[in-house]
Amino acid sequence: xxxxxxxxxxxxxxxxxxxxxxxxxxxxxxxxxxxxxxxxxxxxxxxxxxxxxxxxxxxxxxxxxxxxxxxxxxxxxxxxxxxxxxxxxxxxxxxxxxxxxxxxxxxxxxxxxxxxxxxxxxxxxxxxxxxxxxxxxxxxxxxxxxxxxxxxxxxxxxxxxxxxxxxxxxxxxxxxxxxxxxxxxxxxxxxxxxxxxxxxxxxxxxxxxxxxxxxxxxxxxxxxxxxxxxxxxxxxxxxxxxxxxxxxxxxxxxxxxxxxxxxxxxxxxxxxxxxxxxxxxxxxxxxx
Numbered sequence: 001x002x003x004x005x006x007x008x009x010x011x012x013x014x015x016x017x018x019x020x021x022x023x024x025x026x027x028x029x030x031x032x033x034x035x036x037x038x039x040x041x042x043x044x045x046x047x048x049x050x051x052x053x054x055x056x057x058x059x060x061x062x063x064x065x066x067x068x069x070x071x072x073x074x075x076x077x078x079x080x081x082x083x084x085x086x087x088x089x090x091x092x093x094x095x096x097x098x099x100x101x102x103x104x105x106x107x108x109x110x111x112x113x114x115x116x117x118x119x120x121x122x123x124x125x126x127x128x129x130x131x132x133x134x135x136x137x138x139x140x141x142x143x144x145x146x147x148x149x150x151x152x153x154x155x156x157x158x159x160x161x162x163x164x165x166x167x168x169x170x171x172x173x174x175x176x177x178x179x180x181x182x183x184x185x186x187x188x189x190x191x192x193x194x195x196x197x198x199x200x201x202x203x204x205x206x207x208x209x210x211x212x213x214x215x216x217x218x219x220x221x222x223x224x225x226x227x228x229x230x231x232x233x234x235x236x237x238x239x240x241x242x243x244x245x246x247x248x249x250x251x252x253x254x255x256x257x258x259x260x261x262x263x264x265x266x267x268x269x270x271x272x273x274x275x276x277x278x279x280x281x282x283x284x285x286x287x288x
Contacts, residue, residue, distance in 0.1 A: 025171030
């Protein structure tokens with residue numbers, strides 16, 4: 001005679017830890033004298049908890065300077081990608097080779113490590129893009145003195161060099177529209193940094209999952225040095241530019257409402273044609 005198995009006294013429910021999401025706004029902008037790299041600092045955990053962390057990493061040598069930032073559905077993958085890129089930079093600058101690497105060698109090494117990271121760590125997770133973490137990295141590279149200055153976006157198997165700028169992250173569409181309105185040509189780093197602070201501030205106020213402080217790094221074309229704008233100064237300028245933005249919209253509203261020029265005033269109305277059949281004589285609307 002077979003007896004039923006006893007029921008367990010308790011069950012252990014297993015659940016994956018919530019992922020750290022670096023859904024963000026970050027970008028790199030070419031200047032007349034270098035590159036401005038910028039990113040917010042908000043990181044979301046599990047969709048409900050927010051932390052503050054820097055999303056910019058740098059590598060500096062006597063050959064070239066590289067700073068990078070990026071966005072990913074899982075921040076652990078982004079951090080690992082940063083580490084592998086830094087190791088690739090150290091390998092290509094290995095002093096035992098007896099010579100400095102060429103630009104083609106630097107560019108090829110970076111493209112290889114970014115592509116290999118995607119095919120090794122992300123592509124095997126799922127056959128379709130919506131089922132695996134999406135990672136996008138922006139690389140800012142300066143080869144001094146005044147040799148090479150590039151902004152590159154690595155996403156999937158693509159490796160795109162821009163002649164002006166790259167933005168990525170959940171707020172990139174808003175940042176892209178603002179850039180096209182504010183920039184008519186390449187500007188010096190100081191002015192570009194101010195506009196980058198304004199763009200990040202606007203995105204953080206209007207796009208979900210973007211927030212925290214604004215990290216701003218400057219890479220000089222002349223000597224490869226990289227500088228950081230203090231967080232308190234970036235926050236102060238962000239508040240000043242937000243006040244400018246509000247004042248500009250307030251002035252526009254006043255012009256439209258009270259003192260619009262003749263060519264900007266609404267002068268006529270047109271009754272739209274009805275698509276409903278007319279009521280016949282003797283009909284009326286009945287109350288329910």
